[in-house]
Amino acid sequence: MNSKYLDLLAQKYDSEEKVATEIINLEAILDLPKGTEHFVSDLHGEYHAFQHVLRNGSGNVKVKIKDLFQHELNEDELNEFATLVYYPEEKLRMIKSSYNSEEQLHEWYIDVIERMLKLVSYASSKYTRSKLRKALPKQFVYIIEEMLYKTDEFKNKKGYYTKIVDQLISLGQADKLLIGLAYTTQRLVVDHLHVVGDIYDRGPDPHKIVDTLIGYHSVDIQWGNHDALWLGAFSGSKVCLANIIRICARYNNLDIIEDVYGINLRPLLNLAEKYYEDNKVFRPKIISNEKLTEQEQLQITKIHQAISIIQFKLECPIIKRRPSFDMEDRLLLDEVDYEKNEITLNGKTYKLENTCFSTVDPENPTELLEEEAQVIDKLLFSIQHSEKLARHMNFLMKKGSLYLKYNGNLLIHGCIPLDEDGEMEKMEVEGKEYAGRELLDVFERQLRYAFAHPEKTDDFATDMVWYLWTGEKSSLFGKREMTTFERYFIKEKETHKERKNPYYYLREDEEVCRKLLEEFDLDPDQGHIINGHTPVKEIDGEDPIKANGKMLVIDGGFSKAYQSTTGIAGYTLLFNSYGMQLAAHKLFNSKEEVLANGTDVLSVKRLVDEELERKKIRETNIGEELLQEIDTLNKLREHRYMD
Structure with missing residues (x-):
């Protein structure tokens, strides 16, 4: 050395x-025993549901509370104490308002402080004192350590400890102490968080999720296809930018673009008002408790059409200049018969409905109007100069990757592209063929290059980021085609189908999964593949544990848009020193319901793997x-x- x-x-x-x-x-x-890993996936902007799962550690907090106090507290008391740990500020206000006298409240404080200290001690039992100290609220470290490590076999310090608690209460510091201890417990029950993709799109608050992750003590991210789309837009891809605005318009989330990230949509609205009318297919999806005026709905509908047509136009030059993408069949604007208002796909002609081709020149259908080009340029300038978006995208790049090998497991949002025989699919990239792990490494290098060179807006790297979103051999997309155009304009549902990569049925096969683990230099006897991306339709009996436990799919439907088909509100995974457990979650209604009723959203835990010997830190990445x-x-x- x-x-x-x-x-x-x-x-x-x-x-x-x-x-x-x-x-x-x-x-x-x-x-020491390895710390608990917590896996979540496909959050899709559902901040409140994510917050609850984060605060309760997918049920891990409740388990520790029951272990400690099941003989001391009844079920209602256990639930109330758990809710205090999850939401200490709000629960404290509710509890304090229920007491009629200062004396009763004083006694409650004494009991609950002792109980919270016991919980912190129990939750920290496999950590060093140094690590625990870093997790404690800084202003109370000295006092908490005195209380945690008290020894008084000779009764010399009884008055000392009693005085500490009494003074905390009388000086009005008890609430701050309890709040700090509650957050310490949340931190201790999960040593490391894995987010296996798709923080963005569909739901209303992806920015709040990212802010939470920025402040989290230990986290990594495996990019999902929607995350890559946002990274692509920030990196200079105009077609990725058009996609994120279209999705936000579709799900009535344009305020994320305009209010959260400060992107001025007025030029786009002016264009939309000039060229587009109402169109039922482009009306925003509205969740039942949302309210929009008719004028607001109409404006979003027009924006939705305008940006969709810009998107379809921007896709075509990329397809034409990148023959290795093998996407010529997606040059749909070129295939439309604008006089008859129909299109021929795979030898069959379909009538087009609800079209909005007012800015399309039939002689040159993929050319942007000068106004459209100016709008998308202004939008790109704005998005690349948003300080808040820059902070969020830089965090995603710093903590993110396409895949991660961690403690013997492979974490990947989408898939490893396979052919029907289970062999790694090859793709030509700049004259050389890649497959499997090498192909994913190429994808990641291109994404990172695009991000590092945001001034390049039409180069190979930005085109590759768009390919990650929509390409046949993309590890993030995992389908043969994206039928957005067909779903907007063709009634026949046969054209809407998006054929999945064979990976998605071959992953049921244990031998295929073992082969994939070996591709990434992981032990197929010990390792697992942990996937997101495809909602598990538990309502139809689909099992998230596949291939004899080698494949775990943890996208169960955080997104409200999926919950009618999944029947649940998401899967999460816990991996501690004793093994792995999969948790299924009930639909999350509101924090207020949890506070009022003490109800939790954990449905059931299922054992995935049990360690024969307790796993130690020696056997981990750390x-x-x-x-x-x-x-x-x-x-x-x-x-x-x-x-």
């Missing part, structure tokens, strides 16, 4: 005793890093102190 590096390291460890102490500390940590640190410290010891 480079002696200059070791000399620099010696400035931190300037004595043999310090080196030895750190080696002892790290070696001891390696034998363990590998610690072992490297120990090796470096031993080299420092030999280099500096063993001469």
